[in-house]
């Protein structure tokens with residue numbers, strides 16, 4: 001054998017493609033339909049009365065179904081965040097950008113969302129923000145109906161008011 | 167009354183960014199063969215194989231254990247795969263130990279691995295799901311906001327994470343198997359490394375590694391013929407909690423606290439800081455050292471950073487943490503938890519070489535995974551329980 005023949009094949013590329021059909025279920029369907037109407041719909045736990053946005057149909061804290069629907073506004077508080085500075089093939093947005101935990105007013109659990117319309121150095125815990133929606137004709141049953149959140153001209157929320165929801 | 171379980175053989179691979187010199191089964195065999203050699207046993211002495219690795223998406227190969235049983239000498243024997251995300255290396259060892267403790271087998275080979283170079287874990291962790299905006303960039307993107315939350319809650323000095331990273335990177339220089347070694351690394355080099363997921367810097371982050379770890383676990387009777395003093399399993403514990411519920415404390419998760427409490431109770435430990443001589447903790451981002459010190463009850467809530475600051479977690483401190491260099495220095499994800507368990511066992515067997523804690527008699531191995539929702543731990547000792 002020549003040297004080239006005895007060398008190990010060290011790497012070959014075999015791309016995989018994954019496509020999913022997602023069955024939303026009852027709670028996510030309500031939420032996604034709300035998104036298509038420009039509304040943010042959550043569900044209240046009948047036991048601990050906490051409001052879940054987006055709703056998952058149950059409260060994992062109490063182990064009970066959540067079936068009481070609540071609409072919450074598009075305003076909320078950044079409870080914590082990071083500034084993403086490295087690129088990722090699977091994201092549509094270029095770094096640097098701010099990925100924040102946002103606790104909507106009237107909700108009792110934060111979710112991840114993008115912050116725009118301000119420099120990333122100005123983002124802080126407690127900052128007040130609002131949802132920026134896509135144009136009405138582009139609304140659909142997807143979280144992408146909300147483009148991002150942007151700061152609003154309100155004093156920061158005190159740490160005590162959101163410390164349970166970091 | 168459960169049977170005693172002892173660790174009689176330990177092996178790990180040379181961890182590196184790309185182990186293109188071996189296939190995935192070859193990587194596992196490198197660790198397994200070393201564990202068998204350490205135990206002076208052969209494949210035929212093994213009764214069962216328990217394997218663990220992180221999610222299949224990380225390498226793009228579904229159920230690789232199906233094809234690997236043969237390479238692991240499991241033909242004609244039971245083989246079982248454990249899966250608990252990043253904590254899997256730990257929970258795999260716990261499941262393997264339970265097969266001995268239940269009296270089902272006398273000798274179990276447990277192995278865990280990841281060959282991160284064969285795919286893209288960052289991609290696998292950056293998935294689009296229909297009810298969330300696609301902005302969580304890998305594990306760092308998920309955990310960085312929790313670190314910021316810890317910093318705000320504890321008011322820890324801003325350089326705590328830099329100090330942890332520097333300690334672990336210096337420890338790695340004493341570990342012949344560590345992947346990331348930076349000779350001459352100093353505080354400024356860590357501090358000046360770029361922010362990846364602010365507040366997490368590049369040098370405060372674990373690398374992507376290819377690597378494997380293996381242990382031979384043995385019953386008390388079968389351990390009588392062991393050539394080297396076994397590490398005896400004093401206790402094991404596993405706990406989980408849901409990813410999302412209102413008021414969930416992801417900085418100091420209840421499942422972690424409960425897991426530690428059960429672990430200490432089973433081992434008869436009332437003062438962990440005093441009674442444990444060394445700990446190998448799953449710290450993929452430096453700030454998780456102080457966070458887990460609190461979660462594990464080594465420090466009061468909000469004060470874990472003091473241990474780092476006072477040097478308590480250094481190799482010569484009163485509770486040395488991650489003397490091997492930890493996950494910050496080698497991160498073959500599926501194996502990272504088992505490496506913590508194995509390094510703890512190496513400490514009480516006096517096998518840790520340059521990063522040995524002198525006279526270590528009891529050591530803790532810890533792993534966590536998912537969104538800080540799966541925990542696996544064990545305590546091993548130089549003496550029988």
Ligand SMILES: [Zn+2]
Nearest residue numbers: 045048059062
């Ligand atoms: Zn509830």
